[in-house]
Amino acid sequence: MENRVLSGMRPTGQLHLGHYHGVLKNWLVLQNEYDSYFFVADWHAFTTHYSDKIDLESNVTEMVVDWLAAGINPNTSTIFVQSKVPEHAELHLLLSMITPLPWLERVPSYKDQQEKLKTKDLGTYGFLGYPLLQSADILIYKAGLVPVGEDQVAHIELTREVARRFNYVYGREADFEEKAEIAITKMGKKQAKSYRTLRKAYQETGDDEALIRAQAMLKEQQNITLGDRERLLGYIEGVGRIILPEPESLLTKASKMPGLDGQKMSKSYGNTISLRDSADEIEVKIKRMPTDPARVKLTDAGDPEKCPVWQLHKVYSDEQTCDWVKDGCVHAKMGCIECKQPVIEGVQAELLPMQERIAKYQADPSYIKQIIHDGSQRARNVAKETMTEVREAMGIIY
Structure with missing residues (x-):
């Protein structure tokens, strides 16, 4: 469906500002423009965390709470949990029968993640095959568009190739x-x-x-x-029946949310501000942020471009405040603690109303369960229709 968008997140821990600025704010726009399907990718969590003791049930529930608090609307979007729609697994299995092994081995993230996560044993079929499970996630809803960053475009291209191969092999009915x-x-x-x-x-x-x-x-x-x-x-x-339409990448802007150390905000780097952090925790984290190493004393001039705090000013401060920061830093007119205060206040102001909504949703767990149940049922109804066509095309209708 050209007007259908699908996107998901793995429930591997608390959401942070990187998730909000990099994914959720984009979803808020998409849900008003497309038939949007947003899912908690709980099976995907096992690709890298299969041996970790994750409280998956809590993570799934709390992730949905955070989505709602950020503004995702269950009345206009379909919010569901991957494992509640077992057809994902069935399609993944059937696609694995026709997908050449080299296609999976050449996906850039396969070797990249093995390099980055050396402490984990990723020599598993699940890790090798997770891009194909992603393909099944997309193809089962016949999603026309998939919002991704540049690093995920290769996964969508794999999905297109798999769909093309499936249609070529099974779309050619005898009559x-x-x-x-x-x-x-x-x-x-x-x-x-x-x-x-x-x-x-x-x-x-x-x-x-x-x-x-x-x-x-x-x-x-x-x-x-x-x-x-x-x-x-x-x-x-001039081809056979198109059973699984090829999706297109919907390229999203890279998140401008840096971590507390200037690198990309990521749990694996330990440089995050959680959507659930209290005002005091936010203040402590930002006050501890490193600054331009050249500014040892108050009288030392600094360079904002060499300071991680400046990257946060670009997100949270208006033009006047940014000018004040540059002038105060370059001409040594203020200390780094004073410079950090507008960022502290900006983050606190952004998260306070969200946290108030989080508390409201947490107080009504039955409502969250109902949203997950209803969304998963809607998603499953669509998935069942696709699987009926897939089984028919493959001859699994006896």
């Missing part, structure tokens, strides 16, 4: 052309004639405009089933 011709007649004389004209224009002259017009016409067609629509999409392109 495909006969079924496609029958489907054309169901469209009505005028539409059928238009479809044939556009198909001929595309196949004989490569007219891309004809392809686009035919696709738009099929999308609006009410007289044919979803299966027939997919057959006719494949028929115009």
Whole structure:
């Protein structure tokens, strides 16, 4: 579905400002523009944390609480938990039967993560195959768009290749052309004639405009089933039935939220501010942040670009405050503690209303359970439809 977006997060611990600025704020925009599916990727947590004692039940619940507190709306978005939709696992299994091993081994994050997480034994099938599980997560909802950073684009490309291979292997029904011709007649004389004209224009002259017009016409067609629509999409392109549509990457801006040490904010670096940190904890963390090493004494001039605190000013301070910081630092007019105060206040002001909403949701655990249940049921209904088509295409209907 071109208008459907899918994205997820692993419940491996508390959410922090990096998650909020890098993912959740983007979701807030997407949920008003697309048919949005946001899921807690609890199975994915086992790819790197299978031997860790994680309180998964608590992490899943609290993650959904944080999403709601950040503004994700369960009435306009489908919020669900991956393991509540077992069809993800079934599709992953079936896709694994046709996915060449080198495709998984060449995914950049495979070797990168093994290098970064040397303390963990990642020589498992689950870790090698997790990009394919991601592909199943996407393809089972026929999501047209997947919001990702640049480092995840390779995963979407793998998903496209897997979908293409699946459609090539299983979309070629023995009576495909006969079924496609029958489907054309169901469209009505005028539409059928238009479809044939556009198909001929595309196949004989490569007219891309004809392809686009035919696709738009099929999308609006009410007289044919979803299966027939997919057959006719494949028929115009000279391939078989398109069972699993190829998704597109929806490139998101890199998060501008640096960690307390100037690196990317990450739990593995121990440089985070949690969405749940109290005002006092926020103050202590920011006051302990390193600054420009050249500023040993108050009278020493500094360079904001060499100071991690300056990166936070770019996120939380207005232009006037930033000018005040630059002037005070470069000309040694103020100390680093004074410079940090606007950032402390900015983070506290951002998190206070969110934390008030978190407390409200925590006080009503049955409401959170209901949201997870309802969202997972909605997601599963869609997943079941896809799996019916997949099983039919593969001949698993006995």
